[in-house]
Amino acid sequence: MSKSLKIALPKGSLQEPTIKLLEKAGYNVYTSDRGLRPSSDDNELDIYLIRAQEIARYIDNGFIDCGITGLDWAYENRASLEDLAELQYSRATVRPTKWVLVVPENSPIKTVHDLEGKRIATEGVGITERYLEEKGVKAEIEFSWGATEVKVPDLVDAIVDVTETGSSIRANNLRIVDTLLTSFPHFYSGKEAYKDEWKKDKMDRMVLMLKAALEARDKVGLKMNLPEINLSKVLEALPSLRRPTISQLAEEGWVAVETVIEESVARQIIPTLKELGAEGIIEYPLNKLVH
Numbered sequence: 001m002s003k004s005l006k007i008a009l010p011k012g013s014l015q016e017p018t019i020k021l022l023e024k025a026g027y028n029v030y031t032s033d034r035g036l037r038p039s040s041d042d043n044e045l046d047i048y049l050i051r052a053q054e055i056a057r058y059i060d061n062g063f064i065d066c067g068i069t070g071l072d073w074a075y076e077n078r079a080s081l082e083d084l085a086e087l088q089y090s091r092a093t094v095r096p097t098k099w100v101l102v103v104p105e106n107s108p109i110k111t112v113h114d115l116e117g118k119r120i121a122t123e124g125v126g127i128t129e130r131y132l133e134e135k136g137v138k139a140e141i142e143f144s145w146g147a148t149e150v151k152v153p154d155l156v157d158a159i160v161d162v163t164e165t166g167s168s169i170r171a172n173n174l175r176i177v178d179t180l181l182t183s184f185p186h187f188y189s190g191k192e193a194y195k196d197e198w199k200k201d202k203m204d205r206m207v208l209m210l211k212a213a214l215e216a217r218d219k220v221g222l223k224m225n226l227p228e229i230n231l232s233k234v235l236e237a238l239p240s241l242r243r244p245t246i247s248q249l250a251e252e253g254w255v256a257v258e259t260v261i262e263e264s265v266a267r268q269i270i271p272t273l274k275e276l277g278a279e280g281i282i283e284y285p286l287n288k289l290v291h
């Protein structure tokens with residue numbers, strides 16, 4: 001019988017960026033509008049689409065071998081997992097998700113200690129409980145199903161909510177009092193699954209490719225030919241990721257140079273390279289970068 005790895009992917013706001021990351025890493029995942037069991041071009045993957053809030057719990061309980069979910073939800077569920085990698089992407093930007101304590105702009109609450117005996121609404125009840133315990137503050141915490149911003153100040157005194165940019169908070173005339181937790185998605189494995197040699201190897205290979213795809217983000221490859229006499233000036237100008245690759249061309253006195261740079265630098269450096277005598281300059285996209 002062929003072996004398979006049960007892997008959970010986050011359903012919801014992280015679904016699309018996660019599937020795009022997997023595609024860039026070389027794993028094509030095929031979803032449908034209503035389907036919760038996507039297929040892929042890797043027959044060894046048994047994929048489940050599950051809410052990010054639940055993935056860590058299902059892995060911890062052994063129902064799923066591994067999955068991608070936020071550090072925040074693993075923390076919320078107090079899950080005991082093997083943390084194989086932090087994957088630095090998010091639902092809308094490349095910034096991490098932040099769980100923040102928020103009050104109305106005109107609220108007298110200035111610090112968490114002002115919330116003693118007050119009411120807080122949040123989806124991250126466990127995150128908030130542990131935060132208040134650490135601060136030595138006792139407050140009433142109620143679970144919020146969403147649209148948490150509208151609950152202050154009429155229904156609760158403060159909220160703990162998720163933000164990437166803070167734009168929604170500002171738009172609702174709210175103010176951040178403190179940050180409880182900063183979170184990126186992580187690739188988690190169950191303890192027992194990671195003891196299985198085949199599953200461990202499969203997960204480690206996936207993690208390598210996912211990290212390589214993220215490492216290649218916003219970077220490009222650059223190739224050019226130039227007179228060898230100008231090589232030192234070109235090397236001085238290049239912000240190389242590592243040392244550039246240099247090879248002799250068939251024509252005496254000419255060399256080829258290849259390197260990796262940040263994409264944002266290319267528009268500045270290419271005209272400079274041209275001025276230094278480089279010819280046949282090629283910029284090309286990268287899918288993966290393995291150090």
